[in-house]
Amino acid sequence: MTLEMTGASRREFLATAGAGGLVISFSVASKAQAQAGGLQQINAYVKVAPDGIVTITNKNPEIGQGIKTMLPMLIAEELDVPWEKVRIEQADSDPTVYGRQFAGGSMATPLHWEEHRRVGAVARAMLVQAAAQAWNCPAGECTTQAGVVLHKASNRKATYGSLASQCAGITPPDPKTLPLKDPKTYKIIGRPIAQYDTPKIVTGQPLFGIDVQRPGMLFATFEKAPVFAAGVASADLAAAQSVKGVRKAFVVQGDSKALQPPPGQIGAGLLPGVAVVADNWWAARKGRERLNIKWQDHPTSAQSSEGFAAKARELAAGKAQRQARNDGDVDAALKGAAKTVEAAYAYPFLAHAPLEPQNCTAEWKDGKLEIWAPTQNPEPGRQLCAKTLGIKPEDITIHMTRCGGGFGRRLSNDYMVEAAWIAREAGAPVKLLWTREDDMRHDIYRPAGFHFLKGGLDAQGNVVAFYDHFVSFGEGTTFAPSAGMGAGEFPGRFVQNLRYDISTMPLGVPTGPLRAPGSNALAFVFQSFIDELAHAAGADPLAFQLKLLGDKPVVGEPPNAYAAGRMAGVLRAAGEMSGWANRSRLPKGEGMGIACYYSHLGYFAEVAHVAVSPAGEVKVKKVWVAADVGRQIINPHGALNQVQGSVLDGLSEALHQKITIQNGQAVEANFDTYPLMRINEAPPVEVKWVITDNPPTGLGEPALPPAIPALTNAIFAATGKRIRSLPVDPAVLKA
Numbered sequence: 001m002t003l004e005m006t007g008a009s010r011r012e013f014l015a016t017a018g019a020g021g022l023v024i025s026f027s028v029a030s031k032a033q034a035q036a037g038g039l040q041q042i043n044a045y046v047k048v049a050p051d052g053i054v055t056i057t058n059k060n061p062e063i064g065q066g067i068k069t070m071l072p073m074l075i076a077e078e079l080d081v082p083w084e085k086v087r088i089e090q091a092d093s094d095p096t097v098y099g100r101q102f103a104g105g106s107m108a109t110p111l112h113w114e115e116h117r118r119v120g121a122v123a124r125a126m127l128v129q130a131a132a133q134a135w136n137c138p139a140g141e142c143t144t145q146a147g148v149v150l151h152k153a154s155n156r157k158a159t160y161g162s163l164a165s166q167c168a169g170i171t172p173p174d175p176k177t178l179p180l181k182d183p184k185t186y187k188i189i190g191r192p193i194a195q196y197d198t199p200k201i202v203t204g205q206p207l208f209g210i211d212v213q214r215p216g217m218l219f220a221t222f223e224k225a226p227v228f229a230a231g232v233a234s235a236d237l238a239a240a241q242s243v244k245g246v247r248k249a250f251v252v253q254g255d256s257k258a259l260q261p262p263p264g265q266i267g268a269g270l271l272p273g274v275a276v277v278a279d280n281w282w283a284a285r286k287g288r289e290r291l292n293i294k295w296q297d298h299p300t301s302a303q304s305s306e307g308f309a310a311k312a313r314e315l316a317a318g319k320a321q322r323q324a325r326n327d328g329d330v331d332a333a334l335k336g337a338a339k340t341v342e343a344a345y346a347y348p349f350l351a352h353a354p355l356e357p358q359n360c361t362a363e364w365k366d367g368k369l370e371i372w373a374p375t376q377n378p379e380p381g382r383q384l385c386a387k388t389l390g391i392k393p394e395d396i397t398i399h400m401t402r403c404g405g406g407f408g409r410r411l412s413n414d415y416m417v418e419a420a421w422i423a424r425e426a427g428a429p430v431k432l433l434w435t436r437e438d439d440m441r442h443d444i445y446r447p448a449g450f451h452f453l454k455g456g457l458d459a460q461g462n463v464v465a466f467y468d469h470f471v472s473f474g475e476g477t478t479f480a481p482s483a484g485m486g487a488g489e490f491p492g493r494f495v496q497n498l499r500y501d502i503s504t505m506p507l508g509v510p511t512g513p514l515r516a517p518g519s520n521a522l523a524f525v526f527q528s529f530i531d532e533l534a535h536a537a538g539a540d541p542l543a544f545q546l547k548l549l550g551d552k553p554v555v556g557e558p559p560n561a562y563a564a565g566r567m568a569g570v571l572r573a574a575g576e577m578s579g580w581a582n583r584s585r586l587p588k589g590e591g592m593g594i595a596c597y598y599s600h601l602g603y604f605a606e607v608a609h610v611a612v613s614p615a616g617e618v619k620v621k622k623v624w625v626a627a628d629v630g631r632q633i634i635n636p637h638g639a640l641n642q643v644q645g646s647v648l649d650g651l652s653e654a655l656h657q658k659i660t661i662q663n664g665q666a667v668e669a670n671f672d673t674y675p676l677m678r679i680n681e682a683p684p685v686e687v688k689w690v691i692t693d694n695p696p697t698g699l700g701e702p703a704l705p706p707a708i709p710a711l712t713n714a715i716f717a718a719t720g721k722r723i724r725s726l727p728v729d730p731a732v733l734k735a
Contacts, residue, residue, distance in 0.1 A: 106698025267412020356404020593713025
């Protein structure tokens with residue numbers, strides 16, 4: 001969204017502040033323009049109507065995480081306007097106005113907590129100044145309340161709607177100079193508010209990318225090789241074009257190297273394939289079925305999940321390729337330990353499986369491109385389309401639609417560049433819609449991984465040695481996307497003798513971030529193995545975790561500090577709320593497991609209660625979550641949704657989900673072979689906020705990682721059988 005402003009009183013104030021380089025743009029129109037327009041734009045985020053209705057712009061993509069509600073709440077609070085008078089509109093992609101616009105990494109809260117409040121504070125200050133000028137009094141004598149400016153000394157008041165047009169002649173103040181509200185006076189922040197789009201969602205109104213309609217729009221399918229990035233050898237285009245309603249079928253040469261993203265991109269670019277364009281999507285699909293495509297040979301066809309596992313065992317048996325961390329003398333400590341534990345853990349590739357398959361609508365006209373896309377990351381999509389089509393980025397307009405789930409998949413814009421290319425070739429607006437099978441077999445997968453661990457305990461049950469040989473994917477010292485592990489992975493820095501070894505193997509399967517990337521796998525491995533060490537020591541797993549954390553409140557230095565005190569706090573809270581101390585009273589076949597994990601700036605501990613039947617079927621009876629994300633929960637309604645959804649997502653991954661690679665292609669293709677958790681399987685999830693004096697942080701991801709080891713540790717408590725590979729196999733748990 002850009003504003004064209006002219007007139008003698010035109011001013012523009014740009015303030016760049018805070019982490020992430022948020023750009024706050026304040027553009028002011030002339031008084032004549034403001035009066036003519038009715039709806040007055042105070043700044044790039046705030047518009048006020050004469051009746052006092054305030055429209056606030058949401059800058060970031062909405063993917064179900066509630067950001068379209070939460071970010072405007074921050075602005076509305078400092079603007080001092082009743083929430084009931086707020087309307088919300090979605091911004092287009094425009095980094096010159098809004099800075100970086102993306103949904104990922106649970107970063108919306110830490111990046112915008114202060115800056116968006118200052119956006120509201122600036123708008124409020126301008127409205128106050130407008131009133132002060134009209135009343136010929138100092139602005140400092142004026143206050144605001146519920147969308148009204150008050151001057152108590154003269155008993156005068158004016159609504160925001162009556163003052164908005166007068167803001168045209170006012171210079172915006174420096175946001176950094178404005179005081180922000182005392183949290184004790186908050187009326188919107190901290191209040192549970194329903195998601196803004198919910199009424200439209202439940203009544204089926206168009207919001208999503210899949211809903212977009214354009215005059216004269218055609219529909220397209222795009223078939224790519226089952227072996228990732230393989231080229232087209234031949235296709236029967238005439239057969240496809242013989243189907244009624246099919247307008248055009250053509251080969252897209254693409255680029256096989258586009259599977260490996262360049263710096264700044266996530267996921268693939270334009271890969272080889274065959275497009276079919278038709279009057280309706282069904283005709284496009286029927287035409288696709290007649291293509292009879294022959295694919296070129298590709299070296300990835302030699303890769304498989306079974307082969308990766310075998311290669312991982314081979315690499316683990318030899319010398320590691322490199323070290324990520326080496327503290328003390330692990331080998332000597334293991335040799336001198338009173339007891340040692342050794343285990344191998346593995347986890348599979350995972351698909352994102354958002355309920356809305358990938359789609360995009362594109363319109364090519366006069367050398368310019370207009371796009372409607374459910375994207376988490378629009379600006380890299382603009383750059384990808386510009387580079388691929390050979391046009392200027394400024395000749396591309398991107399409208400961000402609501403996303404029907406993302407989980408990291410829509411950080412990649414492969415579907416966007418496909419739609420753009422097809423629309424240019426078709427010479428008409430085109431909606432590209434992937435099938436469910438396309439979506440699952442051409443995902444940007446969570447990478448698989450393999451860990452070979454050893455731990456040593458002294459006679460008192462203290463951890464004296466910890467070792468992991470992590471076998472992952474990559475080339476040389478570069479991991480495949482989202483396939484890495486940092487040197488600070490817990491319990492790094494908490495065990496005197498600790499070594500993390502790394503070996504990698506080549507990968508032709510596209511990988512990338514999935515909700516809580518890295519953490520969603522590493523938490524399972526490390527928190528499960530720590531639980532193994534606790535049982536080997538004959539210790540209560542909760543007490544063992546607290547002992548391992550030690551008594552230092554913080555270990556390490558920013559930005560890599562680990563607040564052990566905060567983690568201990570959530571562990572104790574999870575133990576108390578779950579009745580952990582009474583778990584021995586559970587009936588046979590039931591158990592409780594505990595796990596904790598730090599990710600995305602949040603400290604989380606979780607307890608799972610499970611029952612395992614003699615047939616090995618796992619029933620999760622309840623999960624308790626203790627969460628420390630700082631001093632303020634902005635929207636308790638949305639926060640609870642995010643934590644509960646993350647936990648259920650993690651349980652679903654652990655119990656059901658796996659992508660198998662055979663002959664260089666994904667085997668699973670739909671929900672019959674890649675099931676998600678059903679509603680009858682979903683346990684109640686109780687959440688406790690552990691409030692600490694730290695800046696508030698995000699909630700889209702950090703509750704997911706500890707849910708998986710809490711589950712698997714509970715299964716061990718119930719059965720005595722350790723889960724070391726995912727998903728959970730009921731056959732292994734049979735009595």
